Amino acid sequence: MDYSSFLQMTEEFSLLAVMVILLVYDIFAGEKSHRYFQPVALILFAAHTLLTCIPREAFNIAGGMFQYVPMQTYVKTILNIGTLIVLLQAHKFLNDDSNYIKRGEFYFLTLSTLLGMYFMISSGNFLMFFIGLETASIPMATLVAFDKYNKKSAEAGAKYILSAVFASSISLFGISLIYGTTGTLYFNDIATLFTGTPLQLMAFVFFAVGLFFKISLVPFHLWTPDVYEGAQTNITSYLSVISKGAAVFVLFTLLVKVFGNIISDWQPILYGLAVVSITVANVFAIRQQNLKRFLAFSSISQAGYILLAIISGTALGMASLVYFVLVYMFSNLAAFGVLSVIEQKTGKVQMTDYNGLYQTNPKLSFVMMIALFSLAGIPPFAGFFSKFFIFSAAAQQGFYVLVFIALLNTIISLYYYLLVIKAMFLNANENPIEKVTSDFPAKISLVICTIGIMIVGIISTFYNQIAVFSFSM
Amino acid sequence: MDILNNMLSGQVPIEAYLGVSLIMFFAGIYGFLSRKNLLMILVSIELMLNAADINFVVFNRYLYPGQMEGFFFALFAIAIAACETAVAIAIIINIYRNLTSVEVGELDEMKE
Numbered sequence: 001m002d003y004s005s006f007l008q009m010t011e012e013f014s015l016l017a018v019m020v021i022l023l024v025y026d027i028f029a030g031e032k033s034h035r036y037f038q039p040v041a042l043i044l045f046a047a048h049t050l051l052t053c054i055p056r057e058a059f060n061i062a063g064g065m066f067q068y069v070p071m072q073t074y075v076k077t078i079l080n081i082g083t084l085i086v087l088l089q090a091h092k093f094l095n096d097d098s099n100y101i102k103r104g105e106f107y108f109l110t111l112s113t114l115l116g117m118y119f120m121i122s123s124g125n126f127l128m129f130f131i132g133l134e135t136a137s138i139p140m141a142t143l144v145a146f147d148k149y150n151k152k153s154a155e156a157g158a159k160y161i162l163s164a165v166f167a168s169s170i171s172l173f174g175i176s177l178i179y180g181t182t183g184t185l186y187f188n189d190i191a192t193l194f195t196g197t198p199l200q201l202m203a204f205v206f207f208a209v210g211l212f213f214k215i216s217l218v219p220f221h222l223w224t225p226d227v228y229e230g231a232q233t234n235i236t237s238y239l240s241v242i243s244k245g246a247a248v249f250v251l252f253t254l255l256v257k258v259f260g261n262i263i264s265d266w267q268p269i270l271y272g273l274a275v276v277s278i279t280v281a282n283v284f285a286i287r288q289q290n291l292k293r294f295l296a297f298s299s300i301s302q303a304g305y306i307l308l309a310i311i312s313g314t315a316l317g318m319a320s321l322v323y324f325v326l327v328y329m330f331s332n333l334a335a336f337g338v339l340s341v342i343e344q345k346t347g348k349v350q351m352t353d354y355n356g357l358y359q360t361n362p363k364l365s366f367v368m369m370i371a372l373f374s375l376a377g378i379p380p381f382a383g384f385f386s387k388f389f390i391f392s393a394a395a396q397q398g399f400y401v402l403v404f405i406a407l408l409n410t411i412i413s414l415y416y417y418l419l420v421i422k423a424m425f426l427n428a429n430e431n432p433i434e435k436v437t438s439d440f441p442a443k444i445s446l447v448i449c450t451i452g453i454m455i456v457g458i459i460s461t462f463y464n465q466i467a468v469f470s471f472s473m
Numbered sequence: 474m475d476i477l478n479n480m481l482s483g484q485v486p487i488e489a490y491l492g493v494s495l496i497m498f499f500a501g502i503y504g505f506l507s508r509k510n511l512l513m514i515l516v517s518i519e520l521m522l523n524a525a526d527i528n529f530v531v532f533n534r535y536l537y538p539g540q541m542e543g544f545f546f547a548l549f550a551i552a553i554a555a556c557e558t559a560v561a562i563a564i565i566i567n568i569y570r571n572l573t574s575v576e577v578g579e580l581d582e583m584k585e
Contacts, residue, residue, distance in 0.1 A: 158580065
């Protein structure tokens with residue numbers, strides 16, 4: 001058999017090369033050269049991001065197990081940039097004495113989850129998809145439990161792994177029923193054989209649970225706040241942006257490519273999930289005092305908004321989904337970046353601690369403000385445009401009531417985002433958090449995020465580039 | 474006696490296997506929701522994973538005898554389940570070291 005066609009998987013091989021180099025470096029480097037581990041890792045990963053960012057022709061390898069379309073390059077590049085920002089923000093945390101020895105593991109585990117997401121995105125077969133899904137979620141659990149001596153971290157790790165395996169075993173049962181009713185595992189063949197018999201519908205519902213869990217939509221969201229609070233802040237940001245971004249893209253492609261025949265059956269399911277996710281998450285977010293829990297509920301409601309793009313199932317929906325993920329990545333990582341800088345210095349994450357932050361840390365407050373404005377969808381920032389495209393994608397297919405409910409909910413979400421901004425700028429505080437100077441990599445990451453929030457919305461090249469390669473049924 | 478002989482010598486119908494796997498699956502879900510010990514929860518999840526594996530093998534053997542896809546998927550799923558169990562047990566051991574208990578009720582550090 002000719003294996004040379006496998007070399008076309010350049011993204012995967014390049015990431016694998018980075019992982020292997022870092023692993024060998026971590027094991028064999030001496031005390032002295034070990035000091036350069038993080039800069040080398042960051043440079044290697046940045047090089048990987050740059051090298052793999054050019055879309056290529058679509059191709060299939062291994063008989064359709066691995067299917068590449070140009071859109072995937074954009075999604076993978078977005079995930080790469082997000083991972084790079086997270087790694088920059090984690091730089092200081094990994095230089096602490098207690099974590100110094102674990103740096104190699106952190107990089108290896110993070111990048112292996114990313115590799116799993118790559119395979120999940122490019123899969124053309126349920127076996128490939130399932131392996132990718134598990135490669136993305138098992139190392140994630142060890143990352144969540146990264147701090148071995150912290151009770152909260154251990155508890156979050158247990159909650160994550162048990163609910164993740166629970167969800168994926170339901171998903172696996174669904175895949176087995178899909179196999180039983182169609183006799184194949186290839187997406188292209190299933191698409192024609194999946195006609196919507198009752199057993200197939202049950203199989204679809206079982207299967208979808210696994211992805212809904214990863215996106216943390218409302219009936220499947222119960223792990224989210226606890227895990228987000230217990231995990232280390234940088235890992236939380238990775239979990240909330242990268243892992244979620246990959247899962248929503250895969251959900252869209254699967255629903256359209258594989259389950260396109262039963263669109264009239266899955267649209268009502270997504271409709272209900274979107275309404276419940278946005279509303280419930282907003283209501284719960286209002287009463288959060290811990291900012292990490294607050295951002296957890298905010299990310300659940302953002303996931304609900306993403307469903308508006310998926311429900312349309314059109315090319316416009318695809319483009320607006322990828323665009324939304326890009327903008328959401330910049331805004332959420334900016335918010336988490338500020339949070340992690342302050343938490344690493346002072347250990348404070350409560351909303352009351354942020355009272356009067358503007359007096360001492362005007363720059364950090366500014367970044368936090370535009371990040372929250374972007375998440376809420378206020379016009380000059382990118383968040384407004386991404387929400388606008390998503391609403392128009394749903395409205396184009398006639399989901400006017402859904403769009404109306406989502407619009408009402410943006411008003412509620414504006415209220416709780418403004419609560420944080422009010423705490424930072426208006427609330428008086430006798431002794432606010434002292435002046436925090438962030439380290440150089442964290443500064444770079446915050447600057448990247450700020451620039452992203454500012455220009456991605458205004459410069460239309462981003463959206464147009466994405467829209468060129470978007471596909472639908 | 475004839476009936477017994479028939480049952481013993483004839484082929485087991487596919488429904489019997491599917492019934493077993495379905496019962497295993499829902500017993501797993503029930504166990505996951507009702508058990509109070511982390512290890513027992515893990516055992517319940519294993520039941521669910523194995524139910525899916527039985528399904529794959531049975532569908533392949535009875536409905537699509539010419540193929541190997543279902544067998545391979547079952548093999549891969551078993552390997553993945555082993556990884557999951559390994560990681561989950563490592564995390565549970567870590568919890569035991571921190572809390573000296575593996576009861577679900579003890580995991581209440583984060584509550585609203």
